[in-house]
Amino acid sequence: MSEAPYTEQELMVAVASREIRDGDLVFVGMRLPILAYAVARNSHAPTARGLFEVGLMRDQPATEFLGTMGDPPNVAGALWATRMSNVMALLAQGLVDLGFIGGAEVDRFGNLNTSYVGDPARPKVKLPGSGGGADIAILSRRWVTLMRHERRRLVKDVSFITSPGFGDGSPGWRGRHGLLGGGPAAIITTLCVLRFPLGGGEAYVASVHPGRTFAEVRSETAWDIRAADDMSETPAPTDAELASIRRFDPGGFWTRG
Amino acid sequence: MSEAPYTEQELMVAVASREIRDGDLVFVGMRLPILAYAVARNSHAPTARGLFEVGLMRDQPATEFLGTMGDPPNVAGALWATRMSNVMALLAQGLVDLGFIGGAEVDRFGNLNTSYVGDPARPKVKLPGSGGGADIAILSRRWVTLMRHERRRLVKDVSFITSPGFGDGSPGWRGRHGLLGGGPAAIITTLCVLRFPLGGGEAYVASVHPGRTFAEVRSETAWDIRAADDMSETPAPTDAELASIRRFDPGGFWTRG
């Protein structure tokens, strides 16, 4: 394990990168997942392909800073620049192995809210909305979300399901409702990694990040969260992972913000 | 009127060209209608646009011989080379003013058969099928077909409706069945021009070509066809029309075959 200091964002990126398997077609999204893709692609997943809903497929990650997935450095070297609906076709056919979704709020069944806090007719907070989040949640084979671990973000029940995880948590909820993919595989937070029972259900703590405790996780989670029987410590970023992260975010815009 | 001799195909092309109005968006099709478009575009319809289902829009007609609408001379100078479904979008939106459809067999209500003669399960003759014919018949604002006038082609009822005209001929049939456009405007044959009552119904003879008689038309038509009260003689091709036709079919491939 590396002795180097690292930020919590760097840890999250490293953990996220390990979710990417070689050969995966990845719906990349923005911010930390872009870095996670870059790290994976340059280590254990050299044949992964990245999809961007704006209408791009890439192999190599962009080598310049991206403010959005549509920025020119993300187009340079693209394998395919096309319509969003063509990219979505691959998603709808079940060909996307892994998707990343950003979220403001997640609940114990992995449902994400990026739309409304409070009554949608007169919301307390109007969030930006789904973008492609719901599409990824419904159609990708598995998906992962990254989030700051705060009690107001990890709630018992989201007030509005933008991107469905396991719905009401009952077994087979996704299949019964016609959702295509397997749902959320992990919630990577600033404190821990949460995972779900096979086939869906309530999130549990699979591993706690180095230096963090399960007690902290419990106090920052709005439901009575359980630990896995084999709960472990999240492996810290390796030197290689950190080097790769810092290569793709040299200014630390995303990981040292 | 021109004293020049002309073939029956040249007459048909001239008559068809007069169906094209200035500014029309025309679904052109192949063979004689391509020439008709060229003639119209170079005389009374200088701002017409031609659409080809293969995926093309043109202003000027092609200047070389076309065996098919997808031949390279039809692409040279195109305004738009695209997918068929984009061209069909204009058709489906009701934006195509006039379509031309080829037919093997037409009945008194303007229904075309290009699919099966006899029982479709074991046809007497298997014809090539719809292509875009049915689409044009159902979706263009008005359409025209050109046909050799023979008793086996102008039948009382087609055995198979590939491209619907006025269906069973009852008033409002097209609207009742959800068809978009106004249906067939004319059947241009080697003997005469047939038209339909406003809103649909049975075809009647609007004009007989020079040198032909209504008696000939009757004997070559398989139903008891009526003449318009004001039935006239089809105006012969003008010198200008003939010159234009011969410019675009210099070898006479389509018009002196």
Added chain:
Amino acid sequence: MSMAQAIERFVPDGARVAMGVALEPLIPFAAGHEIIRQRRRDLELVGPISDSLFDQMIGAGCVRQVTAAWVGNVSEGLGHCYRRAAEQGIPRSIVIHDHTNFSIALALWAAAWNAPYIPSRTPLGSDILNRNPGLEMDGDLVRVHAVRPDVAIVHVQRCDAEGHAQAWGPMGITEEAGLAASSVIITCEDLVDPAVVLRHPNRVLFPETKVAAVVREPGGAHPSPVQGYFNRDHAFYRDYAQASRTREGFDAWLEQWVLDLPDRSTYLSRIDLGALRMSDE
């Protein structure tokens, strides 16, 4: 045609307007600002995401309804004018028809083909279904009903005067928005001779018969990127996010960058476009 003329003629009050159809790139900010200057009202904005343009138009009071998948500021987060309108009805209340990126694309394809709807798995299981009458459950599927814009405003790299527009980079829902719309306004970096674009008829985006106006407006997408021309002006988005946190801040921003300016060239004189220019295409 000038931008002022194009907006005056083809974007009436109450129009359903598709903008920002390439997602983050090629956003027609200049057109949006002219709409604001002309104090257009009761618009319905249609788009996938909009990266601040919809937020500005909402804050300026032009908008009655938003039919979109995402409204905010992509690198900075929330759209503060969108928040104020949705949460407090400031400057006016708005109707929101939530979509996903995929569903708004399907809604436009349905309109393009004059199909009433396209059936889809998206957005099954999402509460978005309850917030948009255009997304209707039908057995195990969602009927994504057609959305037909009155006008699509599309910024492209180059176009000729006849409306043969060509753009490159990721295309988002550009093509279906233009086909679905009754008419299209093109704003372009370069107004070129027809021979330039018609050398590549495959790259022409729309049938010229849909294009109602072509406006030469170099830099008209700033601060969004234009592939081959300009990078994204991240700092401008950041400054806008800061300024728009309060209504007063937004109003001051709008005066400074839109209302007090006669046209786009004055706006551009205050931007260091050279610093954003791409070195190669």
Added chain:
Amino acid sequence: MSMAQAIERFVPDGARVAMGVALEPLIPFAAGHEIIRQRRRDLELVGPISDSLFDQMIGAGCVRQVTAAWVGNVSEGLGHCYRRAAEQGIPRSIVIHDHTNFSIALALWAAAWNAPYIPSRTPLGSDILNRNPGLEMDGDLVRVHAVRPDVAIVHVQRCDAEGHAQAWGPMGITEEAGLAASSVIITCEDLVDPAVVLRHPNRVLFPETKVAAVVREPGGAHPSPVQGYFNRDHAFYRDYAQASRTREGFDAWLEQWVLDLPDRSTYLSRIDLGALRMSDE
């Protein structure tokens, strides 16, 4: 990969194969002839029109079902093998699922988006509705059910070894066929370096993840035209129409032009391709 290998691996007996998706141009005749040589059986052919290729494959006994809008010879008329199969079951009976050009496009788009169907006005009022279970009445509309090919075979002007294919000229239903298919076989005039095609990622037709094989096969579309390369060989179509009027004539034609030839280069040695070559792109 050689054509023989590509067909051997990716076109099994019983496969649903989309071909001729650009309509009259870019028809993958070389691939079709290799399928015939390998005596593939029970195929379902999917396409809009096919300008003789489907007719040849039907005559050769490869085909169980035709799912198409038009099968014949565009400049000459009827498809004689298609007639014999439909009328007399020679060389075998075939199932015909009639489409229109628009409906086959919608069926492929439905498959591409994994929608069960797309509702359409086409082909309302047509007896085609009675001849294709994939076209189902639903109130005032037709449900055009998805058609998902196992493989789409697409001839293009250029491609790299990774499958980044680029074609130009009218596109027909090329894009939707490739997206809808489980996999794509590309045959190309020019096999180029990735840098050549990736300079224009907007012109790449398919995601490389769909492309199972890339075969360099210059002249592989003859007698159909290839924009920028070859004009259509009208005389060849005429001669085929003449020869195929009888079963015996067709069998002799097939021996002469397909079965007795080991590969495409031998075929091309008998054609005056130079006379068909376009002078400019």
